[in-house]
Amino acid sequence: MEKRLAQVGYGGKVEELPPFGGSGVLLVLDRDHRKSPLCLRESPLTAVAFRVLFAFAWALLLPLMVWRPRRLRVPVARLPGLALYGLVAVAANYVGYFYALKYLPVAAAVVLIYTNPALVVLLSWPVLGERPTARELLALLATFAGVFLVAQGYAPGELALGWKGVLFALVTATSIAAYNLAGKRYVRELDPWTVMFYGLLFGGTLLAGWWAAGERELAYPPGAWGLVALLGLFPTLLGYGLYLKGLRYLRAGHAAIAATAEPFLAALWAFILLGERLEPLQALGGALVLGAVLGLQLRSR
Numbered sequence: 001m002e003k004r005l006a007q008v009g010y011g012g013k014v015e016e017l018p019p020f021g022g023s024g025v026l027l028v029l030d031r032d033h034r035k036s037p038l039c040l041r042e043s044p045l046t047a048v049a050f051r052v053l054f055a056f057a058w059a060l061l062l063p064l065m066v067w068r069p070r071r072l073r074v075p076v077a078r079l080p081g082l083a084l085y086g087l088v089a090v091a092a093n094y095v096g097y098f099y100a101l102k103y104l105p106v107a108a109a110v111v112l113i114y115t116n117p118a119l120v121v122l123l124s125w126p127v128l129g130e131r132p133t134a135r136e137l138l139a140l141l142a143t144f145a146g147v148f149l150v151a152q153g154y155a156p157g158e159l160a161l162g163w164k165g166v167l168f169a170l171v172t173a174t175s176i177a178a179y180n181l182a183g184k185r186y187v188r189e190l191d192p193w194t195v196m197f198y199g200l201l202f203g204g205t206l207l208a209g210w211w212a213a214g215e216r217e218l219a220y221p222p223g224a225w226g227l228v229a230l231l232g233l234f235p236t237l238l239g240y241g242l243y244l245k246g247l248r249y250l251r252a253g254h255a256a257i258a259a260t261a262e263p264f265l266a267a268l269w270a271f272i273l274l275g276e277r278l279e280p281l282q283a284l285g286g287a288l289v290l291g292a293v294l295g296l297q298l299r300s301r
Contacts, residue, residue, distance in 0.1 A: 044098035046218070047228060049211040052090060052204040054232025055240075059197050062237075071194050078190070082198040085186065089179035090203025090240075095210075096172035104165030107151040107158035110263050112169035114147045117260060119177035121253035127181050128252055136253050139292035143260040146292070149285025150263045177256070183244050184252040192244035199240065258293045261286075 074082065100109040118140055124130040153159055186195045220228075247255050264286035270276040 044102055045095070045207075045211050045214060046220075048094040048098050049204075049207040050225075050228050051231045051236055052094065052200060052207050054229045055236035056197075056200040056204045056232075058233045058237045059200055062193070071191050072197060074190060074194060074198070079198075081182075082186070082195070083202040085178075085182050085195070086199040086202025086204075087206055088175050089182060090199045091206045091210075092171055092175040093179060094203075094207070096168045096175060100165050100168035100172055102165075102168075103162050104169060105158050105160060107153045107155065108161055109165065109169050110151040111148055111153050111159070112166065113172045113176070114144070114260055114263070116173040116176040116180075117143060117253065117256035119173060120180045120256035123177060123181055124184075124252045128184055130251050130253065132253065135296065136251075136257070139257050139296055142288045142292040143257055146285040146288030147260055147263055149281045150267055150289070151285075152279070152282065154281065180247065180252045180256050184247045184255075187244055187248040192248055193241050195244055196237070196240045200237070254296050257296060260289050261293055264289055 097109075097113065100113065104112075121132050121136050121140060125132060148154070151158070183195060243255070243259070246258075250258075264282075267276075267278055267282055267286070271278045
């Protein structure tokens with residue numbers, strides 16, 4: 001039974017990764033503002049806040065919630081923890097992610113952010129009682145090397161660092177680690193979609209308040225709003241929900257390592273949709289990441 005559950009967990013991860021990778025194409029588009037309808041580097045908070053708010057709106061329409069509203073019932077004692085989860089795992093995650101990209105080259109931001117699996121694997125022992133295995137540690141090394149190659153960290157100037165960007169990237173890495181560790185604890189006793197719903201509720205509330213007090217930028221063309229709505233549905237709502245579902249059956253470290261396939265999938269989307277060249281070293285990096293993920297999956301069978 002445990003082997004079957006692990007396979008189901010990896011199934012959730014496989015379903016979750018393509019939409020996450022697809023959202024990475026926006027970062028490629030944003031390198032040229034003439035191609036990007038969002039201009040994420042100029043007003044990241046607007047894109048982030050409304051992406052989460054649209055995701056929450058979609059969640060309200062989710063059949064699982066409409067037909068089974070009892071899923072939303074949680075013990076009152078759990079609400080403060082879920083609120084903190086939404087603030088750290090949702091709000092801090094997105095804000096840190098887009099501001100890191102504002103102040104750092106994409107490669108530097110991606111390499112720093114994807115140190116988060118190391119945090120998850122190391123902290124899973126004291127927090128969740130999941131002792132790191134030799135296979136996980138080897139997979140960590142392979143995925144970090146793979147992400148470095150996919151992000152083209154070897155290119156001149158791509159790892160130029162500024163303290164603001166480094167700070168936001170590390171905030172993002174820490175928030176993703178918290179998302180994995182706290183999410184794993186919550187899905188042991190709550191439905192994954194319930195955890196996702198409250199994470200979006202509390203995280204979206206903070207982001208909306210921050211946006212209202214600051215940017216208040218709404219000057220996007222209609223097509224951009226449609227894009228934000230789609231981002232709210234696919235990589236945000238379905239991505240979070242399926243990730244949490246996968247966490248119910250996987251070790252937190254395995255889930256975090258599997259998620260490192262996102263940068264490679266983003267590069268593949270850019271190759272397929274935008275015709276961007278995928279360099280041999282990027283392909284090698286993708287093979288390292290996918291090989292590490294498949295190695296963990298085969299071990300779980």
